[in-house]
Amino acid sequence: MKFNFSERLNKLPAYLFAEIDKMKAQVKAGGVDIISFGIGDPDLPTPKEIVNVLKKESEIDINQKYPSYEGLLEFRESVSGWYDKRFGVSLDPGTEVLSLIGSKEGIGHLPLAFINPGDVVLIPDPGYPVYRAGTVFAGGIPYLMPLLEDNDFLPDFSCIPANILEKAKIMFLNYPNNPTSATADKHFFNEVVKFAKKNGIIVAHDFAYSEIYTGEKENDSFLSVNGAKDIGIEFNSLSKTFNMTGFRIGFAVGNEDVIKGLGAVKTNLDSGVFQAIQLSAAYGLDNEFHVVKDNNSIYKKRRSLLVGGLEKLGYKVYKSDATFYVWAHVPEMNMTSKDFAISLLNETGIIVTPGSGFGGYGEGYVRFSLTISENRIEEALMRMGA
Incomplete structure (x- = not known):
C-alpha cells in the first residue's frame, strides 16, 4: 500500500x-x-570533564526520571550567569531562559507558537534550512531576504515590500552566519531592533556559532543592544561551543512572552532534556571556556x-x-x-x-x-x- x-x-x-x-x-x-x-x-x-559529569549524573536516580519541561533551574542559572559575564546581558533564569533539545529543535518549533496560516516569516537566503521548514510546518509563508556578498551578507530591509511587512510576524537572523561565515555588529543589530519595533516583528536570532572565531574580535550578541529583549530571542547551542553535537542540548533566551510561547509548544510535543545532559552542559558553561x-x-x-x-x-x-x-x-x-x-x-x-x-x-x-x-x-x- x-x-x-x-x-x-x-x-x-x-x-x-x-x-x-x-x-x-x-x-x-x-x-x-x-x-x-x-x-x-x-x-x-567533548571536554573530558563534561563527559565525566554526564557519567556521574547519569547514575543518579532522580536524573533518570522525566525532566522538567522548561529545563533544570541549575542549567538555566548557568546560562544566565554566562550571558551576564560574556555579553553583559541580564536574564531571569526563571522566565527568560528555556532549555532546548539542541537549538535546531527550538528554531523549528518557534513558528508553531506565533504563526497562523498565511502569516509571513522573513528568512535569510542562503540560510539554515530549518528556518523554512519550521515556517512551512506552521502554515506560514516564507519570504526570502537575499544575503548578497556586496552587502557583506546582511539583509537589506529597505527592499522588503510593504504588503509583506504587514503580514510578517517573525524574522530569522543568524550571525555569525551559516553558511557564509559573515558577522554582524551592534550597529546592524540596533537597526534590526528599530525595524522590528516599527513593524511589530519577533526577531529570532540564531547564535549557535557565538564562540567560534579565529580573529581577535569576539562575536556580538543580538540581545546586547538596547531594546533587543523587547522584541526578540536568541538561540544558542552547546554543540559547537563544546563539541557536544550528539548531546542535543541548547537554549533560547530573551523576551519573556516569546519564551513562554515556545515553551508552551514544547510542553505539548516533547518531555524536556535528560537532566544529566543539562548538568554536564551547566558544568561546561561554568568551567570549560x-x-x-x-x-x-x-x-x-x-x-x-x-x-x-x-x-x-x-x-x-x-x-x-x-x-x-x-x-x-x-x-x-x-x-x-x-x-x-x-x-x-x-x-x-x-x-x-x-x-x-x-x-x-x-x-x-x-x-x-x-x-x-x-x-x-x-x-x-x-x-x-x-
Missing part, C-alpha cells in the same frame, strides 16, 4: 545533509577514501591552510574569522554548485556542501567545513591539484 505525504511535507526539498550522506555512502561503497568538508560536526572531542580558546586556535590553523590552498587553486574565498566554515565561489563558471560538488566527489572523493542547498542565493558558492585535521586538509588540497 502506498501512502501520500502531507502537502506541507511535499513543499520541502530533501534535507540537504541527508542527501549528502547518501552520496557519500554510494561513493564510499566503491572503496573510495572520502574526505568530507560537508556537515559542520566538530571532530574535536578555556577549551573554546584551544579549539579556536586549531580552527585558525586549519582556516589558514585551507584558504591559502584554495586561493592557489584559483578559488575566490569570502574572508571571515567567524564560524568554522569557508564560503567560496564555485571555480567552474559553467557549473551549478550541486553539479560541482558531485563532480568533486566523484573525481577526488572530496565532499563539499553546495550553496544552493541553503537557498537560491547560495547558488554559485560551496561551503567547506573546518572540522577535519590539517593532514586531511593537505591531502584534500593535493587531490584537488594544489
